[in-house]
Each structure stands twice: as structure tokens, then as C-alpha cells.
Amino acid sequence: MICMRIENIRKKMEKKGIDALLLVSDSNRNYMSGFTGNESFSVITLDRAIFITDSRYTQQAREEVKEYEISEYKGSFSDYLSKLAKELNINKLGFEDDIISYSQYLEYEEKLSCELVPIKGMVQELRIIKDNDEIKNIKKAASIADKAFKHMLTFIKASMSEKEVELELEFTMKKLGASGLSFTSIVASGVRSSLPHGTATDKIIQNGEFLTMDFGCVYNEYCSDMTRTLVIGEPNDKMKDMYEVVLAAQKKALKTIKPGLTGKEVDKVARDYIQSKGYGEYFGHGLGHGVGRVVHEMPRISPTGNEILKPGMVITDEPGVYIPNFGGLRIEDLILVTEEGCEILSKSPKELICIK
Known part of the structure; x- marks a missing residue:
């Protein structure tokens, strides 16, 4: 089920022309990963899926999130994301423009070297049909x-x-x-x-x-x-x-x-x-x-x-x-x-x- 959702979102990513997707909202991130907690992130590229959390949720993520690499970050998430974007050679990063605040957007824009592309509704379009x-x-x-x-x-x-x-x-x-x-x-x-x-x-x-x-x-x-x-x-x-x-x-x-x-x-x-x-x-x-x-x-x-x-x-x-x-x-x-x-x-x- 999660594999199919990842496959479907990747098709939308290719159509949108983005090579990675950042999910921060509980509803979208958990739908795409199977996680039941909060205050975590996921980055999906065309060939990798990385679930990112801190020490409070690492064990829970390892138990619940089976189709992702689990990564634990410390300190500033935007610093972590900037480093990850460079490692993955991300040029266009999709973000939930209906979720991320303007101040968060400015922080990402300052620290990330890639282009930020709004993807409002992309995951919600998958969620509209229930299995x-x-x-x-x-x-x-x-x-x-x-x-x-x-x-x-x-x-x-x-x-x-x-x-x-x-x-x-x-x-x-x-x-x-x-x-x-x-x-x-x-x-x-x-x-x-x-x-x-x-x-x-x-x-x-x-x-x-x-x-x-x-x-x-x-x-x-x-x-x-x-x-x-x-x-x-x-x-x-x-x-x-x-x-x-x-x-x-x-x-x-x-x-x-x-x-x-x-x-x-x-x-x-x-x-x-x-x-x-x-x-x-x-x-x-x-x-x-x-x-x-x-x-x-x-x-x-x-x-x-x-x-x-x-x-x-x-x-x-x-x-x-x-x-x-x-x-x-x-x-x-x-x-x-x-x-x-x-x-x-x-x-x-x-x-x-x-x-x-």
C-alpha cells in the first residue's frame, strides 16, 4: 500500500518536473509513510524515500515506517535539509505551500541551494480516493x-x-x-x-x-x-x-x-x-x-x-x-x-x- 502511494506520488513529481518532495504535515507525511506520530519529515526523490525525525520518535519510526530509510537529525532541521539536498543533488524541491509558513519558507530559501517549488494539493489528490x-x-x-x-x-x-x-x-x-x-x-x-x-x-x-x-x-x-x-x-x-x-x-x-x-x-x-x-x-x-x-x-x-x-x-x-x-x-x-x-x-x- 505504501509502496503504491510512493510510486503514484513519483509519477506526479515527474509530471511536475521536481526531483524531490518534502512533506512536513502530519496528514500528508503519515499517509505516505504509515507513521502515526508527528513533528517529523520525509523527503521522497525519484529513487529514494527518507524519513527524518529526532530522538523522540526514532524508535517509533523504525517500528512503523517500513518503506523508508530512517534518519535522525539533531539541531536545526533546515541545516540538515540543506546538507541532504546537496548529497542527493536535488535541484527542484517540492514543498507544501499550504502548510509551510512564510517564515519557514524564507529560512529554507536562505539555506537551500535548490529551487523551491510549491506543490499544494499534490498528496491530497491521492488521498481523495480511499482504499x-x-x-x-x-x-x-x-x-x-x-x-x-x-x-x-x-x-x-x-x-x-x-x-x-x-x-x-x-x-x-x-x-x-x-x-x-x-x-x-x-x-x-x-x-x-x-x-x-x-x-x-x-x-x-x-x-x-x-x-x-x-x-x-x-x-x-x-x-x-x-x-x-x-x-x-x-x-x-x-x-x-x-x-x-x-x-x-x-x-x-x-x-x-x-x-x-x-x-x-x-x-x-x-x-x-x-x-x-x-x-x-x-x-x-x-x-x-x-x-x-x-x-x-x-x-x-x-x-x-x-x-x-x-x-x-x-x-x-x-x-x-x-x-x-x-x-x-x-x-x-x-x-x-x-x-x-x-x-x-x-x-x-x-x-x-x-x-x-
């Missing part, structure tokens, strides 16, 4: 999130704070086997539920309010992502109408997802429906995004999403309606694009649930 092992890990992460949500339905009640809900949710996912969180959980109730990314506060959850929970976990380096919105107590007619519209839009998009469509075509199905029901101005974000080693990656399922959907992509379908000073909701599933259409990885119920 069987990746899909298995994502499904497990989604299953953990589903089990945590099921528990939360027995835990949540009026008079709790949003932070209490957040802590229980995150504790439960880790107790069920998650190694961490995909992102800071979103727990927003009442008027705060109109904030698409409203993180938990000390606000007390009250009857007659929406409670939106957007959360995910990490399992074996892979993320899940789902959103469910509950009503505490009884919803009013406006809340019922909003929920019905968002749920219908989410389901319409699900029925549309299949290989060959672009992200913007799928987005349009949900967006046009929400617009037709009078809530268009309250749906401002894209319908979804890719999920994998990080929770937001290619492809984009949005009005600007030009990537064509292919089997093996994992994406989200998450329309929402957010009305300031009233409240909002979002319903999100994690989706695997298949040869025939799609498979829904989030198994939790989506029909309106009221917590009495």
Missing part, C-alpha cells in the same frame, strides 16, 4: 459516533449546560475506542443554534429549543463527522417546518450522489430545494466536504465544487438553516461514494427527535 483499509477505519469512526449519539439521547435533558453535553459526548466517544476528536465539537442550543459553528458554552439548555450537535472522532488516524439536531421539549410550528425542509433537502441530495457528478451539482439539489421553501438566505455554507485523515479535505461539495465524484470518495451531506435571533439546525451524514451511488455511513436516526 479498503481507509474505508474500514472511517466506518469504525462513524460507528463510534453513532453509538455515542445513541447514549446522548438517554443523557441529555433540559437544565444541562451545553458544556455538560459536550464533555459527555467527547468522553463517550473516547470510551468507545476513539483516539481523539475530529474537531472541536459543536454544541449549540436555542438562539445559539443559529451559529453554524457554535462551540459549547455555559448556556443552559431550555425546553422549546433546538440543540445542534456536530461531532466526530478519530480511529486509526481517520475521522468521522456527523450532525444531528434535537428539540428539547416540544417544537413550535416554525421549528417543525424548518426541520422538515432541511431533512427533505438532505435526503434529496443523498438520492443524487453518484459517480460522475460534480460537487456543485449535488450542492445545487439541496440548495435549490431550501430556496424554494423560502429559507435560501439562511443556508450560507457548502453542502459538504471530503473526510479522511483530516475532517475537511477534498472534494468540495459546494457551489464552487468542480471535482467529479468517484467511487471511494468519502464526503458529507449537511444542509442547514440558521435564522439569527431564533435558532437553526443542521443534519449531516457521512457518505461513501460507490460504483452504484452512495452508502450512508452515519446510521443514527434523522427524523425529528424530541427530548422530554
